[in-house]
Structures are given as C-alpha cells and as structure tokens.
Amino acid sequence: MQIKSYEEKYRDQLIKLVLGVQQDEFGVAITLDDQPDLKDISNHYMNGLGHFWVAVQDDKVVGTIGVLFLENGNVAIRKLFTDAEYRGKEYQTGQKLLDTLEAFCIENGKKSIYLGTTDKFKAAHRFYEKNAYDEINKTDLPVDFHVLAVDSKFYQKNIV
Known part of the structure; x- marks a missing residue:
C-alpha cells in the first residue's frame, strides 16, 4: 500500500469510498452535495490551504485523509476514511494516513491538530485516543x- 498526494484521477474512487463508509456502513445522513470539498479536493485542500492524501492498494483507493490550515498554527483533519477491508493491524491504513498528516503538519510548523467526528464512529474514537488525541x-x-x-x-492534539 502507498500513501500518495491526491490527484484528480482518484476523485471518483475517493467519493465512492467516503460516501460508502458514511451512508452504507454507518447510516450517516449526509450526501455528496453536503460535502462540496469532495467534489473539488484540489481547490479545498491544496494550493497552500492544506493537503490531501489517498491510500492506494493495487490502483484502488482504500483510504483518505485531508488537512486544512487554520489560523495560529492550528489545523483541522478532514475525511479520514478507510475501506472496511483495509482497517486494523494487518494494513494499518488509518495509522499510515494519520502519521503522514502529522509529519506534514510538523514539517509545516503547525502546533495543534483538531477534528470533529460523529458519535457513531466508535472505532474512530478509540483510534484517535490511542494516538494521543x-x-x-x-x-x-x-x-x-x-x-x-x-x-x-x-x-x-498538540504536536509541538
């Protein structure tokens, strides 16, 4: 598996993965129209606004994560999702994505990382807490x- 910076060629796979986890797996009432960032990753996350990565296995997008720069050295994590088949210790998809994001934030002089999630994502809560959030x-x-x-x-999480 590789963690790669987002490219447009991953757009449709990324949308399918995120919506599949949100709607089908967890029953969250959210649509693509509710998430304009998914329709235009480049203009929402790149170009000095932050960054976005995908985890790719055999040309298949199996994970996503984005970071948005905020004021005062703060950042916000967005869209950390992994395909159900690529979760857990065997692949460590989420961990690799989070490690990549944190290293990027440190390299860019950021101080604190923030995120919001739904109360339905219990495994995600454990994951963040295990990672000192x-x-x-x-x-x-x-x-x-x-x-x-x-x-x-x-x-x-403070990173400095």
Missing part, C-alpha cells in the same frame, strides 16, 4: 474551525 468540548475549538452538521465529538 484528547476529547474536547465544541467550545474549545478554534474560532475558524468549521463544524460539520454531523460532528458531535471533537478531539485535539
């Missing part, structure tokens, strides 16, 4: 953190 209150988020409608649980 602390649960925080919504009121503790940076003012420029965009809370999504489905976000009900929030985490933060």
Whole structure:
C-alpha cells in the first residue's frame, strides 16, 4: 500500500469510498452535495490551504485523509476514511494516513491538530485516543474551525 498526494484521477474512487463508509456502513445522513470539498479536493485542500492524501492498494483507493490550515498554527483533519477491508493491524491504513498528516503538519510548523467526528464512529474514537488525541468540548475549538452538521465529538492534539 502507498500513501500518495491526491490527484484528480482518484476523485471518483475517493467519493465512492467516503460516501460508502458514511451512508452504507454507518447510516450517516449526509450526501455528496453536503460535502462540496469532495467534489473539488484540489481547490479545498491544496494550493497552500492544506493537503490531501489517498491510500492506494493495487490502483484502488482504500483510504483518505485531508488537512486544512487554520489560523495560529492550528489545523483541522478532514475525511479520514478507510475501506472496511483495509482497517486494523494487518494494513494499518488509518495509522499510515494519520502519521503522514502529522509529519506534514510538523514539517509545516503547525502546533495543534483538531477534528470533529460523529458519535457513531466508535472505532474512530478509540483510534484517535490511542494516538494521543484528547476529547474536547465544541467550545474549545478554534474560532475558524468549521463544524460539520454531523460532528458531535471533537478531539485535539498538540504536536509541538
């Protein structure tokens, strides 16, 4: 498996993976139209705004993660999703994606990472906590953190 910077050729596979996890696997009431960033990854995450990566196995997108730069050295994780077949210790897809994002943030002088998730993603909560992310209150988020409608649980990690 390889972790690669996003390219347009991965767009359709990425959308299918994210929507499949959200809607089919977890029953989250969210559509593609609710997530304009998925339709235009390059203009939402690249060009100095942050970055986006895909995990690829045999030309198949099996994981995604994005980071958006916020003010004051803060960043927001977005779209950390892995194909159900590529989760867990054997592949460590999520771990590799998160490690890549954290290294990128450190290289770019960032201080704190924030994220929001739905209360339905129990395994994701354990994953973040195992990676030294602390649960925080919504009121503790940076003012420029965009809370999504489905976000009900929030985490933060200092990286400096």
